[in-house]
Structures are given as C-alpha cells and as structure tokens.
Amino acid sequence: MTIPQIQFPQSDGESWVVQKFGGTSLGKYPLNIVENVIGPAARHQRVVVVCSALSTTSKKEGTTNRLLKAYKHCLDSEFNISSIIIRKIRTEHVTAAYDYIKTPHLAADLVKIIEHGCDQVMELLQATRTIGLGTSYILDKVISTGERLACFFIATALRDRGISAEAVDLSEVASSIANNALDYSFYDSLARLMAKRIRSCQATVPVVTGFFGPIDRGVLSQIGRGYTDFCASIICMGLQAEELQVWKEVEGIFTADPSKVPSAKMLPVISSEEASELTFHGSEVVHYAAMRLAMRASVSVRIKNVLHPQAPGTLVVDDWRSTASSPTLVGSLECVPPRDQQDWMNDGDLEAPIAITSKDKIVLMNIRSAGRLKAHSFLAGIFAVFDKWNLSIDLICTSEVQVSMAVHSEASILGDEDGDFEPVRKDIKGAIAQLQDYGDVELLHKRTIISLVGKQATRSLGVTGRMFSTLSENRIKVEMMAHGASKITVSCVIREQDAERSVALLHAAFFAAPQAHTVATTALDSVNGL
Structure with a gap:
C-alpha cells in the first residue's frame, strides 16, 4: 500500500x-x-x-x-x-x-x-x-x-x-x-x-x-x-x-554539567560569546566555529531536548545584533523574570559567572629557557614548533625565561580499540622532542582546566578571589591560571582527580545561595538596553 x-x-x-x-x-x-x-x-x-x-x-x-x-x-x-x-x-x-x-x-x-x-x-x-x-x-x-x-x-x-x-x-x-x-x-x-x-x-x-x-x-x-x-x-x-x-537529550545549557552537579540550573538565554567560551572550555554545546558562522549570518541558535520538544530550551543570542525585533527571542524570554524581579545569587552580585565548565585530558607543559636565547627568540621558537605540528594551546602563561601551556592530550581521533586514551598524542610527542632544543620541558599529565564563564565575571575582583579561596580552603592545588586573555573567562589548571569535586564546590560557592535562580545577565542586559 x-x-x-x-x-x-x-x-x-x-x-x-x-x-x-x-x-x-x-x-x-x-x-x-x-x-x-x-x-x-x-x-x-x-x-x-x-x-x-x-x-x-x-x-x-x-x-x-x-x-x-x-x-x-x-x-x-x-x-x-x-x-x-x-x-x-x-x-x-x-x-x-x-x-x-x-x-x-x-x-x-x-x-x-x-x-x-x-x-x-x-x-x-x-x-x-x-x-x-x-x-x-x-x-x-x-x-x-x-x-x-x-x-x-x-x-x-x-x-x-x-x-x-x-x-x-x-x-x-x-x-x-x-x-x-x-x-x-x-x-x-x-x-x-x-x-x-x-x-x-x-x-x-x-x-x-x-x-x-x-x-x-x-x-x-x-x-x-x-x-x-x-x-x-x-x-x-x-x-x-x-x-x-x-x-x-538535555533541556539546554546549564550552569554546570547536570550529570556531575545535580543542582545545576538551566540557562534560558545566553550570549553567543559565552556559549562559544563554554564550548571551547569543554561543554558539549555547539561546535565553536559553527557558533561563529551562525552568528555571522545573524541566525539565532537554540538548544532543545528531543524528549521535551515543547520546552523552550536555551536561546543563544548574538552579542552584536539588536534583539528588540526578534520574535523568537521575545517568546523565549517569558520564562526569565525581569531583571529587577530576579532573586539574584550571592547577595545581588550581578557580576557572578553564568556557568562553570571543565576540560579533561590536559597535559601541562612547563618549558624553561636554556639561557642561551633572548626572550623573544625563546618564545618565537616555541610557537614555531607548535605551528609546525598544528597544535592548539588551550591556556598559556609566559615570562622571559619560562612558558607554561595547557594542551589537550587526548589521543588521535582514531583512538584505540577499547576507547582508552594515550597519555600524550603523537603530534605532541613530536613537538616535545623539538621543544627540548629550547630548554627543559616538564610534562604534568592528567590535568583539567576549570573555567568560570560570564561577561561580567572577569570585571569583578570578588569572582577571582572567591574561586581561588574556595579551591584553597578545600586543599585543591592550582597549578596554572589565566585571567585576562579572555574578557569573559577565568580559568585554572588542577589535577584531574580533583576536577569533579572542584566543579561541585565552585558551583555551590557561586550558585547555591538560598532560593537562587539561573542567571542570564548578558542576554537580559541586551534586551533591557543596558
């Protein structure tokens, strides 16, 4: 028939x-x-x-x-x-x-x-x-x-x-x-x-x-x-x-991975820049380059759940486009209270991050100059090696005599039979051999990058202080930090074994205030014209 x-x-x-x-x-x-x-x-x-x-x-x-x-x-x-x-x-x-x-x-x-x-x-x-x-x-x-x-x-x-x-x-x-x-x-x-x-x-x-x-x-x-x-x-x-x-198979983008932090809250609205940062730093939201292309074409992006198709999901709004005339945006914001009615976390701190994310399988490289090179030659040589091996650096901190870099260490995309990961990728191994020409190379395996993301977060001294005090009070060692390279992200490198506990502690510190609601500061600012 x-x-x-x-x-x-x-x-x-x-x-x-x-x-x-x-x-x-x-x-x-x-x-x-x-x-x-x-x-x-x-x-x-x-x-x-x-x-x-x-x-x-x-x-x-x-x-x-x-x-x-x-x-x-x-x-x-x-x-x-x-x-x-x-x-x-x-x-x-x-x-x-x-x-x-x-x-x-x-x-x-x-x-x-x-x-x-x-x-x-x-x-x-x-x-x-x-x-x-x-x-x-x-x-x-x-x-x-x-x-x-x-x-x-x-x-x-x-x-x-x-x-x-x-x-x-x-x-x-x-x-x-x-x-x-x-x-x-x-x-x-x-x-x-x-x-x-x-x-x-x-x-x-x-x-x-x-x-x-x-x-x-x-x-x-x-x-x-x-x-x-x-x-x-x-x-x-x-x-x-x-x-x-x-x-x-999730409702949208959350303040943390809900499988690891049960108290994580869904974000009804998020800016494209924040969503891109979350993707880059480990959250499986949307491919970083795909997000940029969609925003370039002035296309709204919405994350939705196949099991609850009627739910609004999370709307990703373009940072640089006016949203006043967008019917999609107006409809989606019905689930977000007006800014002056929100019960903000942490005693009304509007500069809190909107989400916390982590990126595992990181190798931390510490390269100390051999002393025979000038500072600019030392850095130029290191970057030339990374360029030759087509390697991307997740985080970097530099001085005249030392460079610390966090690099994703996951094995090549082909993987092995049971899905395990090699300690270091083959391309990283090749790069390490050449980097030794420029100085002593120290490798710290099984590290994780923890990142706080939010357009207001890096403007607040309190966010960075609270992040490191929370980790320190719980005896979690920070081995590297990056604050300022991104306008909306504060990141640090810790041991992988401490990662899940760190995310839970930081989420509690920033989001677990009594009667706290999910924050969507940036998107609301754009709608309210602030």
Whole structure:
C-alpha cells in the first residue's frame, strides 16, 4: 500500500529553520524525532533536517567512532577486525530499518541503500589494505557513510509517516569548490551550493547529511568531530535561516554539567560569546566555529531536548545584533523574570559567572629557557614548533625565561580499540622532542582546566578571589591560571582527580545561595538596553 505524502505549502516569504540532531538522539529516539519534532515543525515553516551518524548507546560506540576504528585496524593490517566492525554496523542499521519502517517496500529500499553503503566502505578499506597507505580523502569517504545512512533512514521514516521527505547527500559538495581552504570565501561558496541543492527539493522536507565532502587534510583534521554542527551552520548561511535548532537529550545549557552537579540550573538565554567560551572550555554545546558562522549570518541558535520538544530550551543570542525585533527571542524570554524581579545569587552580585565548565585530558607543559636565547627568540621558537605540528594551546602563561601551556592530550581521533586514551598524542610527542632544543620541558599529565564563564565575571575582583579561596580552603592545588586573555573567562589548571569535586564546590560557592535562580545577565542586559 502506498502512503499518501503530505505536501506542505511553500511560499517565497516562508522562513527556514534548520534542525540538527545528534547521533545518540537519532539512534535512541528516531520515532519521537520524526513524529513529535520534525513533523509538527514542517507544518508551519520550511524545515531542513541535518543528521549525525546513528548511535544507539553512546557517542563512544556510535557509527562514526566504529568507522574510524575500522579504518585504523585496516591500516594496522587487521582487516578481519575491520570486516567485523562493518558487519555489525550493517546489521544494526538493517535491524533499525525493519523495526521502525512499517511500509514493506520502503523498508526494502532502505535496506538496499544500507547494504550498498557498507559494501562501498569495505571496498575503500580493501583498497587501503592493498596499497598499504591511508589518505585523508579515503578517511573522509569512510566516515561520511555514517551520516549518509542516518540521512536515508530518517528520510524514509518521515515518508513512512506520510510526510514528504527527500534525502540530500552533501558528502561530495565541497569537492566541487576549487579552493577549499577554510576561509570565509570557501564558507560562502559552500553555503551557496548547499542552499541550491536544498531548495531544489521544493515542497519536501530535505534531510541532509551532516558531512559535506572531502577537503584538504580531511574534515576531522581541519574541523574536528563537530563537523555536523558546522555543516548545519553553513546551511543556515546559505538559506538565510531564521533559527538553528540543535536537538540533544538535555533541556539546554546549564550552569554546570547536570550529570556531575545535580543542582545545576538551566540557562534560558545566553550570549553567543559565552556559549562559544563554554564550548571551547569543554561543554558539549555547539561546535565553536559553527557558533561563529551562525552568528555571522545573524541566525539565532537554540538548544532543545528531543524528549521535551515543547520546552523552550536555551536561546543563544548574538552579542552584536539588536534583539528588540526578534520574535523568537521575545517568546523565549517569558520564562526569565525581569531583571529587577530576579532573586539574584550571592547577595545581588550581578557580576557572578553564568556557568562553570571543565576540560579533561590536559597535559601541562612547563618549558624553561636554556639561557642561551633572548626572550623573544625563546618564545618565537616555541610557537614555531607548535605551528609546525598544528597544535592548539588551550591556556598559556609566559615570562622571559619560562612558558607554561595547557594542551589537550587526548589521543588521535582514531583512538584505540577499547576507547582508552594515550597519555600524550603523537603530534605532541613530536613537538616535545623539538621543544627540548629550547630548554627543559616538564610534562604534568592528567590535568583539567576549570573555567568560570560570564561577561561580567572577569570585571569583578570578588569572582577571582572567591574561586581561588574556595579551591584553597578545600586543599585543591592550582597549578596554572589565566585571567585576562579572555574578557569573559577565568580559568585554572588542577589535577584531574580533583576536577569533579572542584566543579561541585565552585558551583555551590557561586550558585547555591538560598532560593537562587539561573542567571542570564548578558542576554537580559541586551534586551533591557543596558
């Protein structure tokens, strides 16, 4: 039996909303997403759905991670393990097709697509095994399979529920751009191409791959694992979308990780600069570069919960754009009391941070000059080494004779079989060998960066004092601090074993005043014109 497809009316004046879904949400709650999120939204406005690869348990066991493992084992001459991984991915997707798609011919067509996609991955891995060498292009092709399979799965699920939908494969779109250096010229060209492809879907719901094609040195190396967020932001640019909705399994952005701090409160509104800082310093909010691209295109970003689609979530507001005329913003602020009615924390301290975050798996590097170099030569040499190895520094403190740097030490994105992490990445090991030419190098492993984020926080002497007094009183040693490099963040480095306790103590110090409510100082200031 053929199910009639619902065609939603389209007009030039209709606004676009881009809905990006994470892999665990798609893997665990596909029908909830199709029936209670995408379907209702598509009845009122043009919707674009951006899919990450499916994950039925956790991100660690998701499709993308396992494709990466299959690629690694292929390089390590363990092709039999690669084959087993791909067979498991194939089985899981085929099972999902028959479990969730009730129309027989739609399920059969989806299974054919799954089989073909997995066969292509095996061919790529076999070719890699034969030549004995991997490339960023092959790696991009392998990992893009996860997004393609998820895209066709959700598009089929929508059609199975009578909603006209079309899978749009963008996994090769970037290859058609002559210069794919990651600059705004490339982003603009990519946005135009994506928008053209999506608009060709006419009145259907486009379901888009969150992978947008091979680029020089590979998507993972250049952008990282947040490339689906990045893709969604590029689409927003091309379509001039009204809003980017990032759907997760939490209500929004919190004052701390609610899984570690049960008393953490949700922030109804947050500035884009604060959200970017939270992302950079360890919170899984939205990819840092994706946030910047969305704000550049004047697109509002909202974090929402797939299990409670009617909840307003957290709205991320552009720091530099007037919000007075934004209907989305006005509606979302109904849950935030006017500033003069709020019961502020800490005796009315409006300069408190809005959130606390942590970033684990940090290596603290202390490099002391050998004494034969002038100060500027010492620093120039160190930065040249980091540039050569394409390493980013999370925090840095310098003097004429010593540099202390906090660097993320997580193993390469390919990881190992059981998901453990090497003490130091291979690129860091190479950098360390060269850094020893400039002085003595001390490495302190298993460190964590703790950060207080808030546009008012660094303006207050009390915030910094309270942070360090709280840690000191609880015998937690601060090994490095950064205050002033960012206008809205105060950070310090501590031992990883003290991290969870430190976050809980700081949250209690700043947010646990009697009858405290969540603070959204910056967003309220912009609305009130302060």
